[in-house]
Amino acid sequence: MGTAGLRERKKQATRMALHEAAVTLSISHGLDKVTIEAIADAAEVSRRTFSNYFTSKEEALLYGDQQRVLRLVETVRERPRTEAPWAALTAAALEFQRDLGARDPHWVTQIRLVRRHPALAAQQVSTYASMEDELTAQVALRSREAEPMQARLMAAAFLVTMRVAVQEWLDRPKGTPLSDVMRESLDKMAAAFR
Structure with a gap:
């Protein structure tokens, strides 16, 4: 149970990091200029990791x-x-x-x-x-x-x-x-x- 709880907390932290990166980048640069790659880079995860959590930058935002x-x-x-x-x-x-x-x-x-x-x-x-x-x-x-x-x-x-x-x-x-x-x-x- 402890491992599952830790895993879920890590997943939630990654999800929040991606969300916060999407918000910050959209505020700074405008939504149209933000890419999934930029969001993943700002959250320090791979593009594949982004795709494991969200289907689009809009969903992340x-x-x-x-x-x-x-x-x-x-x-x-x-x-x-x-x-x-x-x-x-x-x-x-x-x-x-x-x-x-x-x-x-x-x-x-x-x-x-x-x-x-x-x-x-x-x-x-x-x-x-x-x-x-x-x-x-x-x-x-x-x-x-x-x-x-x-x-x-x-x-x-x-x-x-x-x-x-x-x-x-x-x-x-x-x-x-x-x-x-x-x-x-x-x-x-x-x-x-x-």
Whole structure:
């Protein structure tokens, strides 16, 4: 078990090194000028090692998003099972956003990169969609009446609302709290599930 744990920690460290290299290089040089080889070199691994972890530079760059969405799903899972589905999603989102930028100092810059590059936007949508099944299960656990399609729609709508809230927040005047925009977005979407 100790060896497996060490191996997993090393894999995670390599994955994070590749992600951080992708972010740093994209910020410094622009995404279009960054190559997989440059990312691998900056992380001090081979091109083959890069390919063992990521299929593209976009995937490496957005690995942080994947980790954030996993934490968000975990936050939803930890909410009380008696909480109504949208209330649980909203509470988890507001709890989650409090430390969103604190964990990754390049988060806002990365989001701005996503806005400028369609390939990154497509990768981000894919990342969010990959968590939809788990969120659907969490919604279904909290609602005896929700049919499977309604649970899936709610989970998908929640993930879209999270993405839209962040994009809207970037367009608001500097100093606008993300929590205000997130609550506003979630409240607007909640009307569809009442």
